[in-house]
Amino acid sequence: MSSSRSPSRRNSIDISQLQPMHRVHQSAGVGDFNVVFVGAGNIMFGSDEGPWNHSFRFEHKLGPRLKVVAVIDPAVERARAVLAQKCETFVRSAYEHTQVYKNLAEFVQHMTPNMAPRAFVIGSPPMFRGTTNPGRDIELQILKHFPGVALFIEKPVATGPKEELVQAFKVSEEIKKSGATCSVGYMLRYLRAVQMMKQIIEENNLTVMATIARYAAAYEAIAKLDWWDKSKSAGPIIEQGTHFCDLSRYFGGDVDISSVVAHSLEWDEPAGKLSKQKIDESQVAPENRISRVTSATWKYESGAVGTFTHLTALQGHDYSCELEVYADGYQLKLVNPYVAPILYVRRPGSDHEETHQFSEDDPFFSEVSVLIDNIEDIEEDPETAQILSSFEDAVKTYELTWAIREAAERSRAARK
Structure with missing residues (x-):
């Protein structure tokens, strides 16, 4: 059942x-x-x-x-x-x-x-x-x-x-x-740090005011040509940033899709040049090359505000990812969820940030x-325990990532 x-x-x-x-x-x-x-x-x-x-x-x-x-x-x-x-x-x-x-x-x-x-x-x-x-x-x-x-x-x-x-x-x-x-x-929902964030929100009867997500990929380690071709991978927002769009929705709720706006930095702009690509991007048609940066904002149906920035910018191997959730008097900040999750909590009545580290966690x-x-x-x-990501919920995340990609493409077209 x-x-x-x-x-x-x-x-x-x-x-x-x-x-x-x-x-x-x-x-x-x-x-x-x-x-x-x-x-x-x-x-x-x-x-x-x-x-x-x-x-x-x-x-x-x-x-x-x-x-x-x-x-x-x-x-x-x-x-x-x-x-x-x-x-x-x-x-x-x-x-x-x-x-x-x-x-x-x-x-x-x-x-x-x-x-x-x-x-x-x-x-x-x-x-x-x-x-x-x-x-x-x-x-x-x-x-x-x-x-x-x-x-x-x-x-x-x-x-x-x-x-x-x-x-x-x-x-x-x-x-x-x-x-x-x-x-x-969407395994990040099963992180102990993420569930502690949920627990704090539920126990204090909080209403989320804003989510702020950032995902910075280490592009030097990405040697699969299809990843750089959005006609094949659908682009990094849909294929990679999906986890953080999903986490944002997990805390903020359903998104008013009509409210999504976004801007991007593209491969052919001065700030979009990359020096350590392992692939030959000239093999990808110019119109299918991926954005270097995409930054989006939206409104949740609750009235809360969401933002997400994805960057193809870092070298080396390790990514840099964070999610912040704000509610009245509270700041919950999740850092490095893929490798060694740390949760910073600021509560009412204090400017101090609690630090919670979660070792040996395996959300998979x-x-x-x-x-x-x-x-x-x-x-x-x-x-x-309840299953945390249904197919319906996952399709809503997919819908949000497509809305972000399209909003960024509209913004780029308007600048030309």
Whole structure:
């Protein structure tokens, strides 16, 4: 049953429940837990580029109960190579019988009853999902062939043309109507620091006045040419800044999309020249080259104000990211959420900033843990944490990122 049907659950999680993997007991359920992985890339199986690796978290949450019955990816040989590596490790039992299929239809055709999945983990590139178009409608196909089976879907929910946004909302409606448990991978919502911010707001009955977000990327380490081509990646606001637009919405609420305004610094302006690109940007058509800076403001439906600035500006490896949330008498400032989160809190009656550091936090594991607890929560125990990002909520974040990109492009066109 969908967690959204349990109104007794809080919209935040007690931070004592969010623990690193080595402190969390494996799932208390019984029997095999069958999973299908859609996509065999870095998101699913990890790489040196970042901490994402969904298979790793499922292995630790489910232990020997995990059975990956299928991996679906058109790059069949790559998928088989990854599985061969897994079978050489202590998690062999999860993968030794895994089958590889080029697409969902092939899996449906060959699936046997003992392969029936309890969850699909969708980590295929976002340009191939999140719509109602044949071949890019994996969510709807799963709902059709596997009604009621849970979904975990990576962010952003899609990166197609703006005109397809209405389709993403249709997919959201179908998922909601199905009643299937569904979680989208906005993992920063599961940070202990973020949940402490939520707790402070709830306990003090605060109304958010403003959110201020900043995301500065270290471009020197970004060697994937498609990332620099917004016709392929949709641009850094949609593909990368989405996490901070989502966090902003998590605190500020729904956005008045008509209020979004933005300005950008472009590659062909004097201040937009970059000296340490690892790629040859001349291979990207000029009209598809990404902005160096995008700065946006908007109004929330509550009346609060939101701002977001994304920069492709830093060199080296580490990014620089911050989110500030303001309410009457309160300043909550989240710093370095991807690596070593620190929360600074200023409260009424004092100019002093409290400092809270959160070591050993793994929001990737927390989101997977919460998902599985919801799937296995037959009795709808109110102590089970609520899934923090529904598909509908994720589509609203996608809508905001598109609005920011379009507003910046309109501003640029007006300057010419």
